[in-house]
Amino acid sequence: MHIAEGFLPAPHAIGWTVAAAPFVVHGARAVVREVREHPESTLLLGAAGAFTFVLSAIKLPSVTGSSSHPTGTGAGAVLFRPPVMALLGTVVLLFQALLLAHGGLTTLGANAFAFAVVGPWAGYGAYRLARALGAGLLPGVFVALALADLATYVTTSLQLALAFPDAASGFAGAAVKFLGVFALTQVPLAVAEGLLGVLLFRVLTVSARPDLERLGLLAPAPAEERG
């Protein structure tokens, strides 16, 4: 989903940067507030950031014969709500743009909008919907991570279609072309990412149960057990 450096016309690059900036600033404030009010959250915040850091570094082969990487932004969105991931995701993108020539500074806004804003919100929305429909924590985590992954790549496809509409078929034709590159390849990877998220949260439900209860992910244990 990394739009390469210089690959968006300047008006698009500026437009997406302006669109993403308020989310990132709001996200930075959300992180600071979380750490100040709940210092015990720092560990889990680190886990959420590290999860994205690992997953977005690993390119995996897919059934389409292309390879692509997961995003890992859904985990933090479920734990701390999406604004936190707007900051953490952008930090990951900045690292890759500066050190790996992957993505870029001119396309940072567009990439952040797809990876750190739309992905986490889509995942969080799917999680809330699943829980409202009676699903447990782990199924909710699965749909959240899979959808955050997929939504990021769909957004990238639409951003590119907007910037490079097809000469004959316009925006729609270009959208089909870029979705053909990104979306289909991403489906098995999104499923794999959902399963990885379930593995992570299976560990967290045991090791970090009090944190998950405080964050509202799990119902508190019955009072008599608390002593």
Place this chain on the structure above:
Amino acid sequence: MTRRRLVTALLVLAVLALVALPLAFRGDAGYAGTDGQASAAIEESGYTPWFESVFAPSSKEVESGLFALQAAVGGGVLGYVLGRLRGRRRAAPPERQPTDET
């Protein structure tokens, strides 16, 4: 406990299968990165990028090394946090001990 371990093993196997099966059945496919394919499609339409990366790894080897570094840092931090959480949980008073039957 054994059921819990079985589920964990099955989840790990499923993730591995999703990644390994394409390689096993379509070993001849190029597995080019989708990001690169999109860039190529854009350049085909006659567009030339107007900005260069400030820093680019000088070779494929250096680049994959830096990607490995990113994964290692992430994996290291994640492992540290999970270890800390587990240790904190174990040191907690008995009534807050984890229940493993979930």
